[in-house]
Amino acid sequence: MTSPLAADATENLEVLRRDESSASRWIRDCLSRIERMDGRIHAFLHVDAGAEMAAADCDRRRRDGEARRLEGLPIAVKDNITVGGLPTTCGSRILGGWVPSRDATAVARLRAHGAVILGKTNLDEFAMGSSTENSAFGPTRNPWNLGLVPGGSSGGSAAAVAAGMCAAALGSDTGGSVRQPAAFCGVVGMCPSHGRVSRSGLVAFASSLDQIGPMARSVRDAALILEVIAGPDPLDSTSAREPAAGFVEACGRGVARLRVGLPREFLGPGVDPEIAAGVDRAARALEARGARVEETRLPHSAYAIPVYCIVAMSEASSNLARFDGVRYGIRLDPGSDFEAMLRATRGGGFGAEVKRRIVLGTFALSAGYRDAFYVKAQKARTLIRRDFLEVFRSGIDLLLAPTTPTGPFRLGEKVDDPLAMYLSDVFTASANLAGLPALSLPVGRSSLGLPIGVQLVGPDLDEPTVFAAAAAVESACGRLGDPLDGLRP
Amino acid sequence: MIDPDGIRRFAALAGLDLSDVEVDRLGRDLTAILAHVRTIDELDLSALAPPPTETTASAPLRDDEPVPAAGDAPPAGAAAAIGGMFIVPGARRG
Numbered sequence: 001m002t003s004p005l006a007a008d009a010t011e012n013l014e015v016l017r018r019d020e021s022s023a024s025r026w027i028r029d030c031l032s033r034i035e036r037m038d039g040r041i042h043a044f045l046h047v048d049a050g051a052e053m054a055a056a057d058c059d060r061r062r063r064d065g066e067a068r069r070l071e072g073l074p075i076a077v078k079d080n081i082t083v084g085g086l087p088t089t090c091g092s093r094i095l096g097g098w099v100p101s102r103d104a105t106a107v108a109r110l111r112a113h114g115a116v117i118l119g120k121t122n123l124d125e126f127a128m129g130s131s132t133e134n135s136a137f138g139p140t141r142n143p144w145n146l147g148l149v150p151g152g153s154s155g156g157s158a159a160a161v162a163a164g165m166c167a168a169a170l171g172s173d174t175g176g177s178v179r180q181p182a183a184f185c186g187v188v189g190m191c192p193s194h195g196r197v198s199r200s201g202l203v204a205f206a207s208s209l210d211q212i213g214p215m216a217r218s219v220r221d222a223a224l225i226l227e228v229i230a231g232p233d234p235l236d237s238t239s240a241r242e243p244a245a246g247f248v249e250a251c252g253r254g255v256a257r258l259r260v261g262l263p264r265e266f267l268g269p270g271v272d273p274e275i276a277a278g279v280d281r282a283a284r285a286l287e288a289r290g291a292r293v294e295e296t297r298l299p300h301s302a303y304a305i306p307v308y309c310i311v312a313m314s315e316a317s318s319n320l321a322r323f324d325g326v327r328y329g330i331r332l333d334p335g336s337d338f339e340a341m342l343r344a345t346r347g348g349g350f351g352a353e354v355k356r357r358i359v360l361g362t363f364a365l366s367a368g369y370r371d372a373f374y375v376k377a378q379k380a381r382t383l384i385r386r387d388f389l390e391v392f393r394s395g396i397d398l399l400l401a402p403t404t405p406t407g408p409f410r411l412g413e414k415v416d417d418p419l420a421m422y423l424s425d426v427f428t429a430s431a432n433l434a435g436l437p438a439l440s441l442p443v444g445r446s447s448l449g450l451p452i453g454v455q456l457v458g459p460d461l462d463e464p465t466v467f468a469a470a471a472a473v474e475s476a477c478g479r480l481g482d483p484l485d486g487l488r489p
Numbered sequence: 490m491i492d493p494d495g496i497r498r499f500a501a502l503a504g505l506d507l508s509d510v511e512v513d514r515l516g517r518d519l520t521a522i523l524a525h526v527r528t529i530d531e532l533d534l535s536a537l538a539p540p541p542t543e544t545t546a547s548a549p550l551r552d553d554e555p556v557p558a559a560g561d562a563p564p565a566g567a568a569a570a571i572g573g574m575f576i577v578p579g580a581r582r583g
Contacts, residue, residue, distance in 0.1 A: 306526040317503060324504070338574070339504075347506030352514075355505055359496065360519055362503040366553045373526065378540040380529050419521050 008218035008479075009073055009167040016062065016072055023058035023072025026167070027051050027116055030074045034118075034165045037484065042140050043150075043160035045079050046087055047119035054116045061114070070228060071114030076166040078157050079120035080127050081212060082201040083107050086117070090203050091125040091135035094349030095329040104201020105236065106170060106212050106229040113228050118166050121156030125351045126320065127172055127205045129153050130180055130424040133415055134353045141411070142184060143483040144450050148408040151181030151424075157215045158185035162483055168216040168225055174206050175308050176403075176428025178213040179440035183403035183453025186442040186480040188470070189215045190222045191428075193461045194435030195240035197226070198233030206315035207238075209308075209432040218479060219441060219470040223247035226463065242461055250464035251471035256290030258397045258469065263298040266401035266427050275402045278443040278452035282400055285476030286469060296396055298387040303380050304430040305422055310364050310377035311433070316354075317361025323349065356418060385434040392459045398469055402427055403440040403453040428455065437463045439470050443477040451480055491519050501555040 007015075015021050031051065038044050048054075051074070058072040077083055080090045082100040084107075089095045103111065111117065124134035132140040132155030140155040142148040143163040150159040154171030158181035161169050171178040173191035182189025190213045197212045204210060214225035230244030262283060267276055283293045325331040325345030333344035350358070364373040391399065405426060414421045431438035438457040446452055454473070458466040491499075493512045496519070500507045507515070569576040 300532070303529055303532065306529050309522060309526055310529075321504070342504045343501075343506040346504050350505070352511070355500075355507065355511065356515060356518055358503045358505060359499050359515055360522060362499045363491065363495075363519070366499065366502065367550065368553070373523075375539050375543055376529055376534060377526075378543075379534040379537040380532055382537055383532065383534075418518050419525055422522075 009216065009221040010218065010224060012167065013070070013073060017067070023055040023062070023116065024052065026072055027055035027074050027118070030118055030164070030166055033163065037163055038165060040141065040146060041143055041159050041163055042138055043121055043156040043163065043165060044076070044119045045089060045091070045122050045137055045156070048086055048117055051116055051118050058114055058116060068112070068114035070110065070224075073115040074118045074167050075110060075115045075225075076118050076121045076157055076160045076169040077107060078123050078154050078169065078171050080123060080172055080203045080205075081107060081170055082203075083117050083120065086120055088120070088203065089137070090127070091123045091137060092350065092354070093136045093330060094323050094345065097330065098328050100201075102201070104212075105198035105233045107201065109229050110225070121154070121160055121169060123156055124153035125354050126203065126316070127153040127174055127177055128316070128353050128357055130176070130421050131409070131411075131414065132156060132181070133411065134351060136351055139411060142408050144186065145408070147410060148450070149184065149411055151184035151408060153177040153181075154189070154215065155181045158182055158187055158189065161185070161187045161215050161217060164482070164484070168214060168221055170229075171213055171215050172202055173211050173213050173432065174209045174312060175432050176425035178215060179403050179428050179438060179453070179455055180425060182215055182440040183442070183451065183455075184408040186445075186451030186453075186483065187215055187217060188219050188222045188439065188441045189213060190226055190439045190463075191431065191437065192226060192230060192463060193240065193437045195238055196230050196244060196437070196461065196463065198236040198239045200233055200235035204319040206312040207319065208315060209312060211432070219439075219467060219474045220248060220251045222439065223251050223467045240461060246464050247467050250467040253464075253468045254289060255286055255469050255472045258286070258291040258465070259395055260286050260291050260293045260469065261296030261391055261396040261399045262293060263301065263399055263401055264295055265298050265301045270405050271402055272406045274446045275405070275407070275452055279400060279402055279454050281477060282443050282454045282473045285473050286400070288476065289472045291469070291472075293400070294396075296391050296399070298391065298430065300380065300383040300387050301430050304384060304433060305426055307377045307380045307384060307433060308425070308429040309360070309422060310373050311381060313357040313361035314364045314374050315361070317358045317365065320350075320354065320358055325349075353418070381433050384430050388430075388434045388436060388457070398459070398465050399457040400469075401455055401457070403455040404428075407446055407448070407450045407452065431457050436460055437466050439466050441470050441474055442480050443473060445480065491516055491523075502553060
């Protein structure tokens with residue numbers, strides 16, 4: 001094992017199986033990179049002091065012949081997913097001091113398979129944002145260019161994986177929050193089908209849209225992690241009952257005779273020509289391996305962001321009502337009556353973007369406007385989902401599209417224009433609204449040296465087809481190198 | 490356009506203190522966002538059923554008026570309340 005960037009997690013786990021290195025060394029490599037580089041990137045909000053001890057335990061298990069599937073894998077967790085005994089802030093002041101007692105189901109499954117939790121990663125407050133600038137603890141920077149955003153809201157996880165500070169990470173995706181930062185940072189990010197991964201332990205933002213997904217250095221790593229964390233969970237009644245298996249195997253099954261659709265609406269004049277060229281490169285890679293690529297239509301996709309705004313913010317206004325200064329985190333003005341304490345705590349504890357979304361969601365759900373906004377948005381959401389179902393019913397096996405219309409933007413460029421920020425997710429939100437699996441992977445770098453990402457969207461619960469196509473594209477386009485040449489000590 | 494009084498009303502419903510600067514900013518932001526959201530009006534949605542949450546008779550909505558969280562007469566089925574506080578069983582006995 002050399003640099004954490006020299007190989008993916010699958011290869012490094014194989015090195016450990018061959019006894020050519022140790023979990024302790026792998027963890028120390030990651031911790032060393034965090035120490036040297038995270039002062040400039042700010043991917044982590046909290047690093048677990050117990051990680052080295054956990055790695056030593058992994059080495060002991062391996063010596064004793066008890067190694068599990070992910071034994072020694074160093075993984076980071078977005079800070080809106082609970083890890084028992086570590087703080088969970090959601091990037092917000094309002095949760096200050098809250099240390100949950102139990103692991104999220106996804107985290108518990110990772111640990112049960114031998115993964116080592118390195119720490120918690122930065123995010124837009126309560127996962128509301130597309131740049132990680134909305135964190136109360138300061139922004140994360142893009143490892144490819146420290147003047148640019150890493151995307152969001154899982155920007156800390158994406159930057160940590162890209163910079164080799166961990167082998168993989170968990171993110172959450174409500175409108176593109178795994179895929180957009182994956183594209184901006186040049187890593188693989190998977191948003192699974194709605195219900196595929198338990199949300200028990202994920203702090204809810206918009207429950208009909210939220211998903212936990214892996215972020216990794218390769219398609220097969222993402223498949224491996226998803227295979228571990230997915231599956232039914234009695235702690236989440238919305239988790240799908242279908243067993244989760246065959247994701248890793250699917251990475252090697254090829255794409256011969258697959259029909260791949262290119263939605264015309266995702267390749268219009270607003271798309272950066274270098275990103276459009278990246279989509280074309282991926283399409284040619286699939287064709288060269290026996291797939292048939294053809295144009296298709298998703299006629300209601302233009303309404304994805306308006307619908308997302310109303311649905312997500314309505315659900316957020318309800319979900320975040322629980323942060324009241326009583327049950328979690330900070331309490332402001334505790335000497336006054338309850339109502340004043342509630343308003344002061346929420347007014348002072350939440351940041352500007354969270355308050356914007358809560359007020360908009362409250363407006364959309366209020367008696368005078370509910371039919372005109374919330375009910376109408378839910379009906380339009382039905383049309384968006386029907387578009388996908390009709391495409392897949394016509395024989396198309398999966399869709400190929402840009403993950404984002406442009407590459408990573410400058411820090412501060414969009415913070416004063418919330419609508420422009422929301423439109424960063426214009427190509428990702430529709431998969432969440434339809435509940436479908438979608439994966440972003442890098443297909444090269446732009447003339448500025450920045451990552452270019454494309455996404456693949458599959459039918460409901462058909463992650464294997466998405467992984468098969470993604471692995472085929474990855475084998476043609478290769479993985480990106482080390483973004484940190486300028487940061488080396 | 491949502492005027493400042495409208496913003497304050499929805500903030501009160503959501504249990505949020507906002508400064509005057511925040512109220513002005515939110516008014517501008519929400520007006521721009523809602524103008525974009527209004528593009529949904531281009532769609533003919535008349536043939537589509539409302540979402541299940543809108544047809545469930547067992548989940549009536551309360552009025553959109555800010556009210557104390559706990560009055561002396563709590564809602565049916567809620568814990569007893571007195572002086573704006575809920576009354577719950579003691580955690581320690583004896």
